[in-house]
Every structure is written in structure tokens, then in C-alpha cells.
Amino acid sequence: MSDAKNTTSGRRLSFPGKQKVQIELFELPPLQEGEVLIKTSLSLMSTGTENIVFNQLFEPGTHWDNWVKYPFFPGYCAVGTVLESRGKALKAGDRVTARSFHQSHWVGPESGCSKIPDSVPFENTHFFKPADCAQAYETVNRERARTMGVVFDWREEA
DSSP states (O other), X not given: OOOGGGOOEEEEEXXXXXXXXXXXXXXXXXXXXXXXXXXXXXXXXESSHHHHHHTTOXXXXXXXXXXXXXXXXXOOOEEEEEEEEOSSSOOTTOEEEEOOOSBSEEEEEGGGEEEOOTTSOGGGTTTHHHHHHHHHHHHHOTTGGGOOEEEEEOSOOO
């Protein structure tokens, strides 16, 4: 496991503009009370929301136009391992889901995480947010439910 004390930066995906994508280095914020530092293993890109943002498929003056500002840092669905915790429920080594961006490391509220049982592989857990919507997708349009996301693997290469 990485030494959490030496983890001060990470890599993240960003959309600097319409139909532009890059991976950039960034500095992690200091860990505050009630927060955790997570090393991301996998993150899931939505083929809906994040496709709309990447391709700027929205009109001026809409909710989307008010929300999306470039550079835009996509992501809301990741799994990884806690490197350090200043929370009450999670500890270093715990495997968790997190409402995180597409990035190698994340500092955020412990309350935004859920512990993953050791018996469940990461590959079976990164769809946790889209799973909330799966029945709605299936009900509205069975074809749309077939492609729910693209997986980014943030694990180190062997």
C-alpha cells in the first residue's frame, strides 16, 4: 500500500473545452476532520451526463449551461482503497465506493463513501451510482441500458 503521508498529488481527467480531454497532475488538499484519502482503483464514466458535457450538447441559458464550466472535472462514481482517514467509520486499508471525480487519488468526506466487502471484487462495484438508475433506464429504453459507462483503470501497471 502507498504511504499516505507521501501522497500529495495525483492525476485527473479534465475536459478543458468542448471535445477536448486531458490527464493532468494536481495537488491534493490537506486531509480535514471527517475526511478520507482514497487511492482510486476504477472510476466509471457515464455515457449520458459526461457525454453531454464532453460534446457540449446543451443550449445557452439552460441548467447545463449554468452548471458546466470548462475546465470541467468529470466523474461521480469510483472505487478504491482508503490510504488515510480522519473519519470515524473508515480506516486505512478499507475498500470503498466514493462519489469521486476521475482521478488517481481523492480527498473527500467519509460520508460520501460506502465500505465494500472484501469478498466483492472492485470490478463488480464501480457501477454503484448507475445501478440506482438502471431500472429507470431499462423502463424507458432497453437499448439505452446496454451501454451505461466506460471504465477507467487507475491501478498501477505491473
